[in-house]
Amino acid sequence: xxxxxxxxxxxxxxxxxxxxxxDRDAKVLSKFxxxxxxxxxxxxVVSTIAGAVERAVREAGVSRGDVxxxxxxxxxxxxxxxxxxxxxxxxxxxxxxxxxxxITKRTGFRATLENDxxxxxxxxxxxxxxxxxxxxxxxxxxxGVGGGVxxxxxxxxxxxxxxxELGHIIVxxxxxxxxxxxxxxVEAYSSASNLAARLVEEIRGGRSSSLKARVDRGEEVxxxxxxxxxxxxxxxxxxxxxxACRYLAIAxxxxxxxxxxxxxxxxxxxxxAGDFLLKPIREHFRRLxxxxxxxxxxIMFATLGDDAGVIGAAGCAWRAxxxxxx
Amino acid sequence: xxxxxxxxxxxxxxxxxxxxxxDRDAKVLSKFxxxxxxxxxxxxVVSTIAGAVERAVREAGVSRGDVxxxxxxxxxxxxxxxxxxxxxxxxxxxxxxxxxxxITKRTGFRATLENDxxxxxxxxxxxxxxxxxxxxxxxxxxxGVGGGVxxxxxxxxxxxxxxxELGHIIVxxxxxxxxxxxxxxVEAYSSASNLAARLVEEIRGGRSSSLKARVDRGEEVxxxxxxxxxxxxxxxxxxxxxxACRYLAIAxxxxxxxxxxxxxxxxxxxxxAGDFLLKPIREHFRRLxxxxxxxxxxIMFATLGDDAGVIGAAGCAWRAxxxxxx
Numbered sequence: 001x002x003x004x005x006x007x008x009x010x011x012x013x014x015x016x017x018x019x020x021x022x023d024r025d026a027k028v029l030s031k032f033x034x035x036x037x038x039x040x041x042x043x044x045v046v047s048t049i050a051g052a053v054e055r056a057v058r059e060a061g062v063s064r065g066d067v068x069x070x071x072x073x074x075x076x077x078x079x080x081x082x083x084x085x086x087x088x089x090x091x092x093x094x095x096x097x098x099x100x101x102x103i104t105k106r107t108g109f110r111a112t113l114e115n116d117x118x119x120x121x122x123x124x125x126x127x128x129x130x131x132x133x134x135x136x137x138x139x140x141x142x143x144g145v146g147g148g149v150x151x152x153x154x155x156x157x158x159x160x161x162x163x164x165e166l167g168h169i170i171v172x173x174x175x176x177x178x179x180x181x182x183x184x185x186v187e188a189y190s191s192a193s194n195l196a197a198r199l200v201e202e203i204r205g206g207r208s209s210s211l212k213a214r215v216d217r218g219e220e221v222x223x224x225x226x227x228x229x230x231x232x233x234x235x236x237x238x239x240x241x242x243x244a245c246r247y248l249a250i251a252x253x254x255x256x257x258x259x260x261x262x263x264x265x266x267x268x269x270x271x272x273a274g275d276f277l278l279k280p281i282r283e284h285f286r287r288l289x290x291x292x293x294x295x296x297x298x299i300m301f302a303t304l305g306d307d308a309g310v311i312g313a314a315g316c317a318w319r320a321x322x323x324x325x326x
Numbered sequence: 327x328x329x330x331x332x333x334x335x336x337x338x339x340x341x342x343x344x345x346x347x348x349d350r351d352a353k354v355l356s357k358f359x360x361x362x363x364x365x366x367x368x369x370x371v372v373s374t375i376a377g378a379v380e381r382a383v384r385e386a387g388v389s390r391g392d393v394x395x396x397x398x399x400x401x402x403x404x405x406x407x408x409x410x411x412x413x414x415x416x417x418x419x420x421x422x423x424x425x426x427x428x429i430t431k432r433t434g435f436r437a438t439l440e441n442d443x444x445x446x447x448x449x450x451x452x453x454x455x456x457x458x459x460x461x462x463x464x465x466x467x468x469x470g471v472g473g474g475v476x477x478x479x480x481x482x483x484x485x486x487x488x489x490x491e492l493g494h495i496i497v498x499x500x501x502x503x504x505x506x507x508x509x510x511x512v513e514a515y516s517s518a519s520n521l522a523a524r525l526v527e528e529i530r531g532g533r534s535s536s537l538k539a540r541v542d543r544g545e546e547v548x549x550x551x552x553x554x555x556x557x558x559x560x561x562x563x564x565x566x567x568x569x570a571c572r573y574l575a576i577a578x579x580x581x582x583x584x585x586x587x588x589x590x591x592x593x594x595x596x597x598x599a600g601d602f603l604l605k606p607i608r609e610h611f612r613r614l615x616x617x618x619x620x621x622x623x624x625i626m627f628a629t630l631g632d633d634a635g636v637i638g639a640a641g642c643a644w645r646a647x648x649x650x651x652x
Contacts (some may be wrong), residue, residue, distance in 0.1 A: 016445055017518045044397065052567055053464070067645045077619060108356070128560070134483075134485055135484055135485040142627075149584070150478075151477070151482060152612070154587075156477060156480075156585060157478075157582075157586070158461055158463040158477070158585055158586020158587065158621075159459075159586055159587055159588035159621075159623075160586050160588075160619070160621035161459055162583075162619060162621045163583075163584065163585050163586035163588045164583075164584065165583040165584075165586075166584065168579075168616060169580050169581040169584065170497070170500065170576050170580060170614070171439055171496070171577055171585060173497065173498060173572075173573075173614075180616035180617065180618045181361055181617045181618075182614065182615065183577070184615075220400075227411075239578070246499075247499075250496050250499055253494075253496055253508070254495050254496060254580060255584070256496040257488075257489075257491040257492065257495060257583070258482075258489065258490065258491075258495065258580075258584055258585070259482060259489050259493065259585075260482075260483070260484020260486050260488045260489035260490075260491075260583070261484065261485055262485035262486075280411075288496070288499075288508065288509075289508065290494060290506035290507055290508045291506065291507045292507075293403060293488060295484075295485075295486035295488045297485075298417075308639060
């Protein structure tokens, strides 16, 4: 197999898209961010992506002939197999856009399309917290709870290409309603947005808390406020925070038994809380898991931060180049 | 690829082992059952298996030279990769037995070892309710709740080779204790044994039921008694039965989001209850799943019955022959 060459990674977001060019060792040779410009319509977005690919190559100063391909991480629903962006909530102009083939047509490079959460998980697997591991699960704790699952070196996609939606593992039957309308999804308790929203609901429902004044003033409550209040001993904040950790531990036990990973990686804004998040998750996990076998995954934080998407998208192109599965 | 040839399947149980010889189209040419004889020790069990392989070939009347390999389904914990039976609870004499290589040594045939629940799932995938499907999940509802997961034509094994233990998906945090010591496993509510045990517990705890007389007489209560009483309108039996269906539906929603299968197959003794089981599971599933996308798996019953283990074990040998992964 040829060892030279470069791949471009594109992380397509509702506000900005990030682009970069990486070599086979995941070394980043160029990287930048530009507005996606969704308000200007489909053609604008597609040509912005194509332009970003060209710019990533140009800024890295490598020869076009050494570029092996382009990986694009897109919000779902999308189809890797058909190379199609279907109908992402935050990209209203991108309905049924055959993005993979469009980018190839416009840039001349082979392209592969991947779900953005999968691409980020692949980034951590290829070059971050999952490096050297064979089987990995990632939970991304942001507005929602995203997921990615690698088994034996392959991303799980599923029949409907909608697998690894780990945020919608039900951890509390009949529990808090999720944006997906299920009751008791782990996302409804453990995403940064939802744990903050839950605290606000409880305060509005009459529970006392040191954050009540903030809520009464109509100021936004974010996960870091909950963490701060919990550290200071606020009972409601402590409960909400601990529930977020406990439900995430339950979802981890579920994944232990389903895909039996070597490592579970936690990513997303919430991990800025550090040990205040990691320690209780690990403790709940050990308390909640079985005693039959010690097939416990390591639970650790992602290491690539916001670059996981771009790095992973480029890594997906490498993978496609190696396997032929574009 | 050569299209002739036969494989032997062995389904190793604590009481009996089943053996059979199948062709590439899963046609069974010989099939029988013999006592495993665990009380006579390791050497006896291993030579019984080797003898059953030879007998399956002989009774089918095929030439030894046309036999491609032997598949053995073994209770866990075991290791496919190492060909090792580790420490199954119902095979106390089979501790760390390198069964794959022993069978090859004694019979001259290549052999592959697979978890028995995985082998049964592979049987349904190859020749039963999952035939023609690409991604499948199987729940086996017997004494416990077993599992098997096929993704893109491959069984999930996991890093510790302990994946697809779907009975230990937590569906009720803090719920009924499972034999694995976790609280609220789907197995604790939805296995044939556990749903009967749960009804007995409730009666002993003071709940009234038409089955109380049976419990008071010290007679065994089985899942079919619960079904019968539920059909006759017994309130406790109806609740226990409905909970079993509902928790299984929750586990199905979880698998929908994790591996996103095309089909979920239900197997094991409990499916003898027919529509009285299947209909409420499907109804609960539709009520409990999300509304974002209609990526709903078909939920249906297994079709191979007790032969799934033997057929699947032979199918694993075919698969090993094709992939080279023995």
